[in-house]
Amino acid sequence: MNKQWNERFEKIQEWVQIAGEEQVKRMDDELKIEQKSANIDLVTEMDVWTDEFFQENIRTFFPSDAILSEEAGASAGESGYEWVIDPIDGTTNYAHRFPMFAISVAVKYEGETVVGVVHAPKLGESYTALKGKGAYLNGKKIIVSERTQxxxxxxxxxxxxxxxxxxxxxxxxxxxxxxxxxxxxxxxxxxxxxxxxxxxxxxxxxxxxxxxxxxxxxxxxxxxxxxxxxxxx
Incomplete structure (x- = not known):
């Protein structure tokens, strides 16, 4: 296992737990909600908070990495690593207090995705993968369906x-x-x-x-x- 991949993987798992707890805690609050590209394309203050939380931590621990996020766009880096972040995938669900939403974080190295974490805090489910090491749900290995029809x-x-x-x-x-x-x-x-x-x-x-x-x-x-x-x- 690539040590640098694993360092980022471990940090992501730590950070999604912190951010997810905050999202769930704030879910029933009267959140500030704005429209983006269309009147059904929403962004909440928790999208922004979560994005800033990840940006700050990445800049602290991996300052040479590039970042692409839904809320902040792209920022360049020099390490060959790029983070791809959706602070809340399913913002409309979150704004309606429907539990199907998640924090999605990937790390790419030289253009290839090597780390993936999707954490659904309200569901209590964390999906994780390291390239070449299989996929897991809450630490248990998962595989796709065998149905073909x-x-x-x-x-x-x-x-x-x-x-x-x-x-x-x-x-x-x-x-x-x-x-x-x-x-x-x-x-x-x-x-x-x-x-x-x-x-x-x-x-x-x-x-x-x-x-x-x-x-x-x-x-x-x-x-x-x-x-x-x-x-x-």
Whole structure:
């Protein structure tokens, strides 16, 4: 195991616990909520607080690393490492006090994702992966489902924030797929959808127009659980 990967992995696990506890504690407060790119694209003060918490700790312990986060954008580094952070994946869920939200943190080295952690504090679930070391849920190894028939499968998906104005809104694809599968789910968190695939709870997941902070950690976790990722551009 690469020592530098492990150092970052251990810090992430420590930090997501601290941030997750604060998110749960503040969940029932009257939070400040703002709109971003669309009136259904939300950011809460806890998104900002969590992002700043990670930024400060990364700058303290790994000052030469680059960072890409949903709330703060990109900052350069010199170490070859890049952190990819979504402080709350599923902000709308969080704002509505629905427990399907997570902190998603990935670390890339020279462009390759080597660490992935998705922590769902309200669910009490932490999904973790180190490249080449398998995927785990709360320390227990997980693998993808062995089901191969669509009619027996539960598939997850999501819809973009601009679905009312952009024809690439997944509605046509959703209508086609739902007629062929055993069940469909829309949880509102891409990171957690990927982790459900890794844990064998869902047989698959697809979505259009998601960002690196939505999927980098979850993709590594799926791969380490034996899953296959297909990208369509």
């Amino acid at each position: 669509l009619t027996d499968s539960v598939i997850a998906t999501g819809f973009p924030y601009d679905r009312a104005t952009d024809p690439l809104n997944n509605v046509e694809q959703f209508n086609a797929v739902i007629l062929q599968i055993g069940g469909i789910r829309r949880t509102g968190s891409a990171a957690l959808d990927l982790c459900q695939v890794a844990a064998g709870r869902f047989e698959g997941y697809w979505e259009y127009k998601i960002n690196p902070w939505d999927f980098e950690a979850g993709v590594l976790i799926v791969k380490e659980a034996g899953g296959v990722i297909v990208k369509k551009h």
